Amino acid sequence: MRISAIEEYGLRCLLALAKQGKNNQLSISDIAEMEGLSVPYASKLLAILRRAGLVTAERGRGGGFSIATDPTQINLYDVLTALGGPMIDPKHCSRYAGQKNQCVHTEKCSIHDILGGLAGYVQSFLSKTTLRDLIAADSTGLLVRTGTHIEIAPTALEQELGSQRERTVLE
C-alpha cells in the first residue's frame, strides 16, 4: 500500500499552481523546472489534473495552467483519487480472484470489510485536508519535519481531530 509516483508528483504540481493563485498561470516548462520533472512527464500529469477539473489550461502564446478553484475547495481525497484512482476500486473482488473466475471469499469476507473500512477511514482523513492547509503549512512551518525523514507532530498522529486542530491554528 504505497503512494504512487503519479499521485506524489501530480499533487506537487497542483500545489505549485495553488500557490500561484487562481489568476496566475504557470506553463508546463515552468512547473517542470520548479518540480524537477521532465517537460513531457509534467505535461502528462497536468493533463490528468485538467481532465479531472482541478486545473484549467489556456493554449497558445501566453497560455499556461492555473488552479481551477479556490484551494479551500480542493481536498486531498479528490486530488489523489483523480491521480491514482480509488483505493479500493469496484473491481477489487474480480481483480484479486486468484486462478478462479470468482474470488473464493464471496460468502463471508472479513478482509474486504476491514479494508473497505480502512478506505473510508483514509477518505475521511484526506477529505479534511485541503490545498489551503498545505500552503499554510509550508509558509508557517508549524508541522514537524526533518531533512530526509517525515515526522508529523505527535499530537496530530494520536488524535482523531489532529488535522482539524492544525487547520484551526493555521487559518
Add this chain to the structure above:
Amino acid sequence: MRISAIEEYGLRCLLALAKQGKNNQLSISDIAEMEGLSVPYASKLLAILRRAGLVTAERGRGGGFSIATDPTQINLYDVLTALGGPMIDPKHCSRYAGQKNQCVHTEKCSIHDILGGLAGYVQSFLSKTTLRDLIAADSTGLLVRTGTHIEIAPTALEQELGSQRERTVLE
C-alpha cells in the same frame, strides 16, 4: 494508493492458517487449493510470511505451516507491512526526487508532512485490528457486506472508535 496483490493474497493465506489454530498445520497445496492460488505462488507468499515470523514451517513428510502465535497477538499493520513494506519508506524522498539528485522540496514540504500523518493514521487503524477480529467477523457476520462490493457498517465508518466497538461486541 492501492492494496498490492501480495498484501491481499498473503493476508488471506495467513488468515486461513489463523483459523486452523496454532496446533493445526496446512500444507502449501492445501492453502493454494483453499485460496484459489497456484502452488508456486502460495509458496512464495508463505515464505514471506515465514521470514516475517508470522507463521512457522515444518519440512518433510507430514510437515506444513501453522500460525506462529495467537491471532489476538497479530495485527493487520504488522501483516501488511511484512507483505508490502511500509506505506512511506525511509527512502521516500530520494525515491520521488524527479530528475534531480535530491527532492526539490527538502526545505519545506507540507506534502510529506501530511502523507506522514496519513501513514500514522492508517497504522493506528490497522494496529487495532487483529486476526482474531477477522476470524470473529467471518464467523458471526456482524459486518455489512454485499456480493461484489465492500460495505462496512456506517457506524464503523464515521466514528473513530468504530473498529474497537466491533471488537468489543465480538469478543
Add this chain to the structure above:
DNA sequence: ATTATAGTTTACATTTGAGTAAACTTTTAG
C-alpha cells in the same frame, strides 16, 4: 499570414511488480 509559444494526444521504451518454473534441501514412512 507567419511564426513562435504552449497545451494535447498517441505511441513507444523502460522499469518494476506479479506470477511461474524448476532445481534443491529437509524430514519421515516403510
Add this chain to the structure above:
DNA sequence: CTAAAAGTTTACTCAAATGTAAACTATAAT
C-alpha cells in the same frame, strides 16, 4: 537406505506502471 512428501531458493517470464518521444492543435504577437 530409499523414496515420497513437503518446504526453500533462485531464476525466469509476463503484465502493468512509469517515464519519454514525437507529431498535432490552438493561440497570439508581429
